[in-house]
Amino acid sequence: MGMVATAEFIAGLPKAELHLHIEGTLSVEMKRRFAVRNKLSLGDASFASLQVPEGSGDQALDIQQYKMFLALYFEGLKVMQTDQDFYELALEYFRQCRTNNIVYAEVSFDPQAHTDRGVPFGAVIEGLGAAQKIAREALGIESQLIMCINRDLTLESAVNMLEAACPYRDKIAGLGLDNVEDGHPPNKFQTVYDAARDQGYRLTAHCDVDMVNAREHIRQCIHDIKVERIDHGINVLDDHSLVGAATERNIHFTACPTWRKGDPKPRRVDRIERMRGLGLSVSLNSDDPGYFASGYMNHMLNAVAATGRWDNSVVADYVKEAFAGAWIDDERRAVYIRRVDDYVAASDTQCAT
Numbered sequence: 001m002g003m004v005a006t007a008e009f010i011a012g013l014p015k016a017e018l019h020l021h022i023e024g025t026l027s028v029e030m031k032r033r034f035a036v037r038n039k040l041s042l043g044d045a046s047f048a049s050l051q052v053p054e055g056s057g058d059q060a061l062d063i064q065q066y067k068m069f070l071a072l073y074f075e076g077l078k079v080m081q082t083d084q085d086f087y088e089l090a091l092e093y094f095r096q097c098r099t100n101n102i103v104y105a106e107v108s109f110d111p112q113a114h115t116d117r118g119v120p121f122g123a124v125i126e127g128l129g130a131a132q133k134i135a136r137e138a139l140g141i142e143s144q145l146i147m148c149i150n151r152d153l154t155l156e157s158a159v160n161m162l163e164a165a166c167p168y169r170d171k172i173a174g175l176g177l178d179n180v181e182d183g184h185p186p187n188k189f190q191t192v193y194d195a196a197r198d199q200g201y202r203l204t205a206h207c208d209v210d211m212v213n214a215r216e217h218i219r220q221c222i223h224d225i226k227v228e229r230i231d232h233g234i235n236v237l238d239d240h241s242l243v244g245a246a247t248e249r250n251i252h253f254t255a256c257p258t259w260r261k262g263d264p265k266p267r268r269v270d271r272i273e274r275m276r277g278l279g280l281s282v283s284l285n286s287d288d289p290g291y292f293a294s295g296y297m298n299h300m301l302n303a304v305a306a307t308g309r310w311d312n313s314v315v316a317d318y319v320k321e322a323f324a325g326a327w328i329d330d331e332r333r334a335v336y337i338r339r340v341d342d343y344v345a346a347s348d349t350q351c352a353t
């Protein structure tokens with residue numbers, strides 16, 4: 001292996017992001033702006049400013065932190081009420097994409113978290129869609145939407161969400177599954193996944209890292225609800241047969257080597273390397289950059305490359321894997337991968353002179 005990839009190399013790489021919660025990009029500034037506009041009072045708790053206690057890596061403590069994060073995430077998203085809010089939220093993310101040279105993004109959102117508060121499904125889609133249009137036309141960024149079932153809600157609520165999405169079928173590429181995993185296995189939503197598949201949605205689901213019953217949840221994702229991708233899914237490493245099944249079905253894993261304030265370094269890098277070493281398809285994603293200390297893509301990638309002592313070719317490999325896992329046709333995929341290859345070749349030439 002050569003030198004650790006430089007910030008300049010990472011900045012210039014054309015990238016894809018496949019695992020990003022738009023509600024997780026809410027900054028303190030935007031939260032205030034939306035709250036003022038919508039005449040809401042604000043709680044002052046902010047996960048970004050919370051320091052994780054020492055002992056990170058302890059399963060119970062990490063799950064407690066994860067639940068605390070999700071509680072704050074759901075508290076924060078209450079300031080989003082109108083299509084204008086969703087438009088501004090998404091546009092700011094797409095500006096970050098531009099800054100980070102993300103040329104293709106699949107953006108997750110949580111419909112139930114909004115419709116349950118009385119925000120119309122259509123307002124969310126209108127706002128996000130208007131930002132996608134600007135991203136495409138003015139920023140040169142292609143994007144698609146993934147609607148996520150909040151797994152801690154009822155099956156009936158998820159069924160209603162799929163039905164509410166019907167008028168917007170052509171605006172939503174995929175179905176995901178997120179929020180608190182404890183006690184809410186993927187196969188709770190088997191029927192919704194089957195119906196969504198019939199309607200032509202692409203399928204993914206979160207299997208968060210080191211959760212209770214992590215292996216069983218991954219097994220259900222692969223064998224029962226039959227997803228194409230798993231968000232996180234790092235505990236696949238805990239079971240040979242799951243690695244085999246994921247490989248056979250070419251399941252892509254959207255890993256997130258994020259860190260929280262107080263974490264000494266990016267989390268999960270060694271396990272991501274092991275997954276890749278076993279031949280699994282893995283991408284690197286920022287998840288909730290408004291809340292985690294890892295922030296947006298380039299900041300995260302620089303720290304991950306330093307932690308893993310990854311050279312340019314290793315970083316480029318993960319970026320190509322993101323395009324490999326993207327829900328796009330093979331022609332466009334080839335164009336993106338060619339762009340990465342050309343960029344790497346041009347960087348190599350520069351080094352040689």
Ligand code: ADE
Pocket residue numbers: 021024070073178179180206208287288
């Ligand atoms: N919703 C937003 N971020 C999430 C995460 N990291 N895990 C589960 N649900 C989420």
Ligand code: ZN
Pocket residue numbers: 019020021178206231287
């Ligand atoms: Zn996530």
